[in-house]
Amino acid sequence: MRLKNKNILIGVCGGIAAYKVCELIRLLKKNEANVKIIMTKNAQKFITPLTLQTLSQNKVYTDTFESEYFYDIEHISLTTWADILVVAPATANIIGKFANGIADDLLSTTFLAFDKSVLIVPAMNSNMFENAIVKQNIHKLKSVGINFVEPESGFLACGVYGKGRYPENQKILIEIEKLLCSQDLAGKKVLITAGPTREYLDPIRFISNRSSGKMGYAIAEEAYKRGAQVTVVSGPVSINTYADIEIIHVQTASQMYQKVKEIYEQYDILIFSAAVADYRPKTTNETKIKKENTDELVIELIKNPDILKFVGENKKPGQIIVGFSAETENVLENSQKKLEEKNADLIVANNVLEEGAGFDVDTNIVTLISKEKVENLPKMSKSEVAKRIFDHVVTYLCKM
Ligand SMILES: Cc1cc2nc3c(=O)[nH]c(=O)nc-3n(C[C@H](O)[C@H](O)[C@H](O)COP(=O)(O)O)c2cc1C
Structure with missing residues (x-):
């Protein structure tokens, strides 16, 4: 199992697809990975920290100013602990913050401090996804080496058909494995x-x-x-x-x-x-x-x-x-x-x-x-x- 004992930090944002990340956590645990979660304030309006805490079997982090995260010497910081940061679902808002270096909550601050692989899974209304500003933000993040899983096309929660749907968790799992795996066949x-x-x-x-x-x-x-x-x-x-x-x-x-x-x-x-x-x-x-x-x-x-x-x-x-x-x-x-x-x-x-x-x-x-x-x-x-x-x-x- 390639993910065995890997430390996966998941950032969950306030989008309607937030409930789908539960399945991703379950898959990662099944693959014997260690999972810790950061939830934005708005993510907690969609699903509760209790759910994600139970699934990940770890405390869920929500607050930048919790001493445990930055200062408690008995705890290793999340950025040091994690092998990869996965943001799923990623809202247009968090993508905008990431692309512009804004660090006004725990997830965006962690992103700026994180120097290993980052995988972003955008999920949003198709008009939001096609918005020129959102596209520019994604392009900017890609250009500095941030990885994305393309959203799927289909019926969205808002009732329209278009691109922006949260992809299959299995697909996200594979991209995580790919990023954690040595690329010794690159170019072959x-x-x-x-x-x-x-x-x-x-x-x-x-x-x-x-x-x-x-x-x-x-x-x-x-x-x-x-x-x-x-x-x-x-x-x-x-x-x-x-x-x-x-x-x-x-x-x-x-x-x-x-x-x-x-x-x-x-x-x-x-x-x-x-x-x-x-x-x-x-x-x-x-x-x-x-x-x-x-x-x-x-x-x-x-x-x-x-x-x-x-x-x-x-x-x-x-x-x-x-x-x-x-x-x-x-x-x-x-x-x-x-x-x-x-x-x-x-x-x-x-x-x-x-x-x-x-x-x-x-x-x-x-x-x-x-x-x-x-x-x-x-x-x-x-x-x-x-x-x-x-x-x-x-x-x-x-x-x-
Ligand atoms: C019912 C509802 C569903 C939403 N779904 C999404 C979504 O799927 N994607 C998205 O980017 N924003 C969505 N939003 C808007 C975000 O919640 C909003 O931009 C918020 O500021 C995001 O906060 P966060 O990025 O800190 O989690 C939704 C809002 C509501 C009220």
């Missing part, structure tokens, strides 16, 4: 294949596999958090990911192959986690195959193109290739062979028969196999596996 372009493929027999029937795409998407999200520009060539999955990750949807192995072939040269790190069908039906009926009077139906299969092999054979200088190997026997032996034969730099091998590994679960048990070393990892979340893969890539393979 990462291409990932994910999910299953579908090999059609007719317009409505296909041969596929149990891949959910969870592993590939976890890899994409990890790369994004570490600063990479990320593209996923994805088979059919039901996963929503961050808007900043480019998703190219494909269905069949041939489509995936074509897409990868078309774009792979542009990428620095290529990770092939998709469960690509090895074979496809020799013919695909244009209309639905009808039930006949025969008891048997024989389907002839032909081999699909090998995406990993193609990229391995046509690898560009400096490219790093990571392949996945889903095995049911001789895992190490088969994966080492694959490393060599496919000209890969790293093979992530897993025995898909092990409980908690492989398809459609949130965990995986993998072995990282490279020329440098073989590393057996215990059962862990797919997000953690993704982290370990990039740790390996950065430590052993990238000439950063």
